[in-house]
Amino acid sequence: MAVAAVTAATLGLGVVPGGTALAGTGAAGASTPAATRAVPVVTRAALDPSLVAGRGADVGFAEQEAENAATDGTVIGPDRSAYTLPAEASGRKAVKLTPGQHVEFTLPGAANAITVRYSIPDAPGGGGITAPLGVTVNGGGRKTMTLTSQYSWLYNQYPFSNDPDAGLLHPEWWITECACVPATTTPPPVITTPFRPNHFYDEQRLLLGRTYRAGDKVRLTVPAGSNAAWTVIDLLDSELVGRPHVDLVAANVLAFGADPFGKRDSADAFDRAIAFAQRRHLNVYIPPGTYQVNRHIIVDNVTIRGAGSWYTIIKGREVALPVPAPDGSVHTGVGFYGKDAAAGGSRNVHLSGFAIEGDVRERIDTDQVNGIGGAMTDSTIAGLHIRHTKVGMWFDGPMTNLRITDNVVVDQIADALNFHTGVTNSVVSNNFVRNTGDDGLAMWSEKTANANNTFDHNTVQTPVLANGIAVYGGTDNTVSNNLIADPIREGSGIHVGSRFGAEAFTGHLRITGNTTVRAGTYELNWKIGLGAIWFYALDKNIDADIRVVGNDFLDNTYNAIMLVSDWPVKDLYSITNVHFKDIRVDGTGTSVVSARVKGGASFENVDARNVGAVGVNNCGSFNFPSTGSEFSLTDLGGNDGGGTTGPWLAPWELPNTITCDDRPPVVAPPAPSPW
The missing domain is CATH 2.60.120.260 (Galactose-binding domain-like)
Structure with a gap:
């Protein structure tokens, strides 16, 4: 610091x-x-x-x-x-x-x-x-x-409402509060508003x-x-903010009619400056000021640099489209977008040193109202401050070799960043994320696998919904040296999920050197606690080579580690080939490991203390065969510590003794302290 x-x-x-x-x-x-x-x-x-x-x-x-x-x-x-x-x-x-x-x-x-x-x-x-x-x-x-x-x-159910008095958005969904499906209940339940x-x-x-x-x-x-x-x-x-950056040689947007006082829309002036810079092989410079931009700025083969994110602010209104766009958008708004991957995408885009402030107040998943979007190959994004957009940065591949560093992304309706389909050989490093309405950082391999990407040394705090960092399918990806704190509901710190139609996990996945704190949230629909790191086999088996090494899971509200499948697929999918090594668990409200799936994992040098319940809660797939749980734990040695119930990985629990307490009492752990 x-x-x-x-x-x-x-x-x-x-x-x-x-x-x-x-x-x-x-x-x-x-x-x-x-x-x-x-x-x-x-x-x-x-x-x-x-x-x-x-x-x-x-x-x-x-x-x-x-x-x-x-x-x-x-x-x-x-x-x-x-x-x-x-x-x-x-x-x-x-x-x-x-x-x-x-x-x-x-x-x-x-x-x-x-x-x-x-x-x-x-x-x-x-x-x-x-x-x-x-x-x-x-x-x-x-x-x-x-x-x-x-x-x-x-308020309300996903994708949420701005109306505190609104009735249920999905009365056909199961509602935990009434333990019912309201649309099929007679008389209909009374749902107190404002709801959630x-x-x-x-x-x-x-x-x-x-x-x-x-x-x-x-x-x-x-x-x-x-x-x-x-x-x-x-x-x-x-x-302590430094002085504004000045570039006297670049194509200055003021020379093309941009208004630094934000009274006129400057989008067309930005387009002219970009076109001029491309012809003359110059950078584009945006001096200090607040610039009104109410649509996407399309970027390709261009470097755009502001005076610094405290000084150069690109701010726009959300604008309703007269007819929906082909991609389903019903609004547009401020954002810098690479060309669509279907049109070849953009290359050699370099954005730095400015803020993007959107005007997104509701979640419409089809809307392209993100701070950064499209496809950008061989590109860099650095030193931006992004807030009040739907997603800070959403990338639709195929695309490769993108470097995203030193950005601040806050106050989003959905994710801070999502590698969505076919993003490869890219790095997200040293970014600060706070107050997202969905996953903080995500790799979602829908349709085409994300591969060889790294999320490294990022901080993610207070994601309101979902996870701090989530990986949905993909090949040979890495999540390393990140700090994730205070996930709030329907997710947790780090998530590995075969869900949302993602391509299978193949090759390897490395989760190394991360710290989570105050994670392991309560899952409202399941009525159980999640793990600070949790694996979820919903659509497919999870059987790639997954190594979870050198992570610290601190002050876990429920479990530190969870491996789970959903009831309708409990006999279809398994989680195997997951290896935990050199892990420190300081405080769990319940267990160190909660296994609610068939399969198995190995554990080596996993040290735990202040464990609130039995160290391993092994329910397997809830078939409870006489041969033991369908989930096996392999002890590779060095697994020490525990809580009031004794060693967390007790010999009698191995390899697959059923120790299923579906909802053990929660014991609030003490605050983390030096190991």
Whole structure:
């Protein structure tokens, strides 16, 4: 990180469950006097940075959780129950302010910019409100941020609604809350609205206008007259932003009519600058400013560079199309797109140094309203900041050799990034992702396999739905050295899935050196806990050579490792040839391994502690034959530790003793600590 990290260990502070360091011992839900919280606590994914050293993205900002700051507000959480404000907060805790209250952060290093992650209420009928937040530093430099809930607060069943009073979108679906299919139930069940509210948070960035020093105090105050009944502050990121990049030789978009004040649409001016740059073999330069762009900018054989993502902002409205596009889109919006793969795709595209801000407030899966899209071969994407689009980056191959590095993707309706079909030999590295509405990073091998790709040293925090990192089929792919924190529902930290029509796993899959924290979520429909890493054989067998090596699974809400199939296919598909080695499991609410499928896996040097239930919950395929479970565990040695029930991999459990407790009691583990 670019600033010195002051950690809980350095300060000698206590650490509460959930991995959050606190100054003082105020109970959850109580306010804590400012005098007890004057020393800054810098975290990574709400953890002491020493616990995740070498994992995740190396970012230029310092993360400070609001619950560690000085406040006269109320700490909410910890809580991991879906559809609650604490559950969607980083570290599962935040600070709730009413008008007149504040939270004050002490800067750990020099900074001239901040990012505030927050939540405010929805409008009574949906659609969001705006509300002010005062910002001062050392009592001066007064600024006002205008917060909004227009891009948050979704409701109901997938693909969700903006209407808090809406009836069920799919009354023919099974509903856990009533344990019924409403359309076939007489009398129909009463479903309380708003039904399943979620996606509560958003974030905003602010340049402070000057550089402040370590020890200066940034106070966020809700004005006494705010129209927001409450404001929840989750965290503050502080950063020292460098000067704008200037390129005097490139094709400057201003020369082609672009408006840096955002009053006129600049899309046509961008097109002219790109065409000129292609003819003259120049780069395109976008100077500081906010540029209105309300459609896709098609890019091919071009380098486009902004002044930096804090200075060059490409911002657009979502625009309804007069007739649906051939791909099914009913809207368009701001985005940089390579040509369609069917038309040959684009090559030699290089995008860097600007922000993309969309206007997507609902999920329509057919809409191409992504920040980056299309097919881009031999290309690079670096140093972008993308928010409020449907998917930050969605690629439809075939395409090859794409490098995606050093980007920030936040506040998405769906994924942050998806390699969708036929993406090969590509790398996603050192990117920071927060608050996605679906998988943070995904490889989805629909129709054509993704192959030889790597997701490395990325940070993924608080995916509201689905997984931090997911791999759906494919060949010879790698997930390495990532940090994944706080998945919230219907997914978990790392997912390996034969589902969604994906091509089979072939060759090998390597999952190495990753850390998950506060993962292992509750699966609403199955009514069981998932693993921090979970394998799901729904459409096909999973039988490629899969190596899970050197990973840390910390503070798991339920299981650390799960291998599962669905009931209708429990006798059709299996999971085999998965090898776990050099794994550390620090805290499970239930088991280390939950096996709910036929097949087998091997375990070597898997060390566990603070295990809440029996180490292995082996249900197999639920046929319970007299020969033992249909799932076998192979002990290759060095598997140590456990919990109150004894060694996690007890000799009597091998190779396939049935130890099936379908829903064991959950024992909340202590906070992670040095191994």
